[in-house]
Amino acid sequence: xxxxxxxxxxxxxxxxxxxxxxxxxxxxxxxxxxxxxxxxxxxxxxxxxxxxxxxxxxxxxxxxxxxxxxxxxxxxxxxxxxxxxxxxxxxxxxxxxx
Numbered sequence: 001x002x003x004x005x006x007x008x009x010x011x012x013x014x015x016x017x018x019x020x021x022x023x024x025x026x027x028x029x030x031x032x033x034x035x036x037x038x039x040x041x042x043x044x045x046x047x048x049x050x051x052x053x054x055x056x057x058x059x060x061x062x063x064x065x066x067x068x069x070x071x072x073x074x075x076x077x078x079x080x081x082x083x084x085x086x087x088x089x090x091x092x093x094x095x096x097x098x
Contacts, residue, residue, distance in 0.1 A: 002079060004036045008078065013091045015094060019021070019049055020082065021082075023081075024080075024082045025051065025052050025053060025081060026052070026053045026055065026079070026081045026082070027044075027047055027052050027053070027054050027055065027074050027080065027081065027082045027083075027084055028054075028055040028057050028073060028076060028080040028082070028084070029043070029044045029047075029054050029055065029056055029057060029084045029085045029086065030057040030058075030073065030083060030084070030086065030095055031057070031085060031086035031087040032044050032057065032061075032064050032065075032069070032086065033058070033086070034058075034061060034064045035065075037084030038086075039086065040086035041064075043084065043086075044056070044064070044084075045065055046064055046079065047074050047087070048065060053067075054090060055067060055076055055080055056068075056069035056070070057069070057071070057073055057076070058071075059071045059072070069078040073095065073098045074098055083095070
């Protein structure tokens with residue numbers, strides 16, 4: 001039996017976001033672009049500069065921002081704490097299921 005991914009109606013409260021970011025330091029960034037002018041790149045770089053380990057998830061990329069890139073979440077051989085998704089909305093349910 002397959003469960004369907006449900007999109008939340010709103011973002012978490014600021015306090016919940018703060019708690020998540022304080023307790024979790026390994027962030028997989030799905031759709032991380034190697035191009036510095038893209039939002040995904042800027043966000044990942046900011047996270048790196050503030051003590052987070054980023055894990056690029058982008059098919060065909062070998063390395064982004066000095067970190068080994070993986071083709072998909074299931075290819076990452078270690079646990080990640082948070083998944084940040086920079087993909088079109090219709091791709092999100094499959095990524096969440098992964």
